[in-house]
Amino acid sequence: MLHTAYRPEKEMGLRRIFTDSGHLVRPAVVLIAALGIFLIIRALVIPKAFGQYGHYRPAALMEIRQRPIVYAGQDQCVMCHDDEAKTRAAGKHAHVACEACHGPLASHANDPAAHVPKLPDVANLCRRCHEKDAAKPPGFPQVVTAEHSGGMTCNSCHQPHNPHL
Amino acid sequence: MEISRRDLFTIGGKLLVLASAGATLEQITGAEPATEAYKMADHWWGMIVDIDKCIGCGNCVRACSNENHVPDGYFRTWVERYQVTEDQQPQVDSPNGAIDGFPPSTHTGVKSFFVPKLCNQCAHSPCVQVCPVGATFVSPDGVVLVDQSYCLGCRYCVQACPYGCRYLHPDTKTVDKCTLCYHRITQGLTTACCENCPTGARQLVDFKNPKDPVHEFLRHNKVQILKPYMATGAKVYYKDLDGSVR
Numbered sequence: 001m002l003h004t005a006y007r008p009e010k011e012m013g014l015r016r017i018f019t020d021s022g023h024l025v026r027p028a029v030v031l032i033a034a035l036g037i038f039l040i041i042r043a044l045v046i047p048k049a050f051g052q053y054g055h056y057r058p059a060a061l062m063e064i065r066q067r068p069i070v071y072a073g074q075d076q077c078v079m080c081h082d083d084e085a086k087t088r089a090a091g092k093h094a095h096v097a098c099e100a101c102h103g104p105l106a107s108h109a110n111d112p113a114a115h116v117p118k119l120p121d122v123a124n125l126c127r128r129c130h131e132k133d134a135a136k137p138p139g140f141p142q143v144v145t146a147e148h149s150g151g152m153t154c155n156s157c158h159q160p161h162n163p164h165l
Numbered sequence: 166m167e168i169s170r171r172d173l174f175t176i177g178g179k180l181l182v183l184a185s186a187g188a189t190l191e192q193i194t195g196a197e198p199a200t201e202a203y204k205m206a207d208h209w210w211g212m213i214v215d216i217d218k219c220i221g222c223g224n225c226v227r228a229c230s231n232e233n234h235v236p237d238g239y240f241r242t243w244v245e246r247y248q249v250t251e252d253q254q255p256q257v258d259s260p261n262g263a264i265d266g267f268p269p270s271t272h273t274g275v276k277s278f279f280v281p282k283l284c285n286q287c288a289h290s291p292c293v294q295v296c297p298v299g300a301t302f303v304s305p306d307g308v309v310l311v312d313q314s315y316c317l318g319c320r321y322c323v324q325a326c327p328y329g330c331r332y333l334h335p336d337t338k339t340v341d342k343c344t345l346c347y348h349r350i351t352q353g354l355t356t357a358c359c360e361n362c363p364t365g366a367r368q369l370v371d372f373k374n375p376k377d378p379v380h381e382f383l384r385h386n387k388v389q390i391l392k393p394y395m396a397t398g399a400k401v402y403y404k405d406l407d408g409s410v411r
Contacts (some may be wrong), residue, residue, distance in 0.1 A: 008227060009305070019355055025170070026173060029174070031337075032180070033180040039183050043391065050299070053305050054303070055299040056299040056301075056302035056312060056315070057299070057312055057314075057315055060302075060310065060312035060313075061205075061310070061347075063312075063313075063314075063348050064310055064344055064348060065347060065352075066348065068230075069348060070232045070357070071228060071231070071309045071360055073349075074360070075353045078299050090369070094366055097360050097361055097363075098404075099360065099361060100228075100360075100361040100362070103231075103358075104231045104232065121285050124265075127266075128222045128223060128224075128255060128266035130219060130264070131266075132222065132269060133267060133269050133270050133277075134270045134272070134273065134275075135222065135267070135270055136279075137218065137219075138205070140220055144269075156251060159262070
């Protein structure tokens with residue numbers, strides 16, 4: 001029988017494990033090396049502090065915060081244009097922000113000379129809010145512009161900063 | 166190539182040392198501690214929307230578009246006009262997101278109202294749960310954000326959002342959404358949409374600020390969130406929301 005012919009002696013078998021163990025050690029070293037390379041790549045690829053707040057890159061928070069501001073905000077406008085602010089505060093438009101009609105003006109606030117704002121397009125501007133629509137709350141002042149003004153622009157009668165006649 | 170056993174052990178050993186050095190490098194180089202005035206732990210942002218104050222002017226949509234350079238035809242916030250009859254499905258329109266307001270309604274004798282929509286900044290956000298790479302997340306102050314440099318553009322989150330608040334940016338091919346103007350609110354400003362709302366229908370709120378009017382508002386009004394049955398933990402509260410709104 002083939003098996004019995006090749007079966008080694010008992011003590012011979014123990015010795016063989018040590019003498020021919022090269023075929024076990026070599027793949028083991030390759031495996032450890034591969035693990036090492038994996039750990040190195042992982043350390044390089046995963047961003048700094050990933051997971052500090054959760055499963056994401058915390059530096060992203062600061063990147064989003066540093067996006068430029070386009071609308072300067074009420075307080076900035078009023079710092080210079082206090083006359084207009086006073087007129088507005090006395091009327092129905094007291095709670096309408098400057099940039100709601102005049103558009104985004106952070107560029108003007110940062111450098112007033114370089115960016116001069118344009119006057120708003122009154123014909124469309126007023127209508128967006130005050131054109132009659134059944135979906136608007138009943139207490140809100142609305143007109144059918146075609147019947148109301150006869151083609152005249154709103155600001156020929158109403159002062160936009162304090163619109164009451 | 167002939168490699169002796171000795172060589173193998175030496176190379177293997179060297180690689181091991183390198184590997185452990187690389188792994189510890191990751192531990193050492195952490196982010197610098199924040200030293201500025203804004204503390205994320207002190208805030209929990211949300212919004213309140215008063216349906217009865219909305220006039221459908223579209224100021225919020227325009228403001229959002231300008232502030233955040235939203236591409237044409239895409240919206241981070243939009244306004245819907247509901248027209249509800251007793252026996253029929255509600256009719257909803259939002260021409261170009263209401264960026265130029267609405268044309269006058271042709272329907273008469275129906276219940277109609279405007280509903281401004283935006284990201285609900287969910288505390289248990291479905292979009293965050295499905296992101297496979299950690300590109301979208303809830304910030305420590307409660308805002309759902311997207312890391313543009315980490316997003317793969319796989320659009321799982323676009324599908325997962327029950328409110329339809331996400332889109333794939335046509336230029337960057339990454340997902341984009343309302344940031345609740347994170348760059349503004351962390352500097353003490355309000356969001357662009359709230360800044361420009363002429364009637365105060367939408368208001369940025371900070372639930373962790375005990376002086377914020379939101380606490381009074383929630384105590385005295387009947388409020389509802391959108392799709393409460395989805396348990397998203399939405400933080401945009403609507404006052405006087407009609408049952409037909411989805």
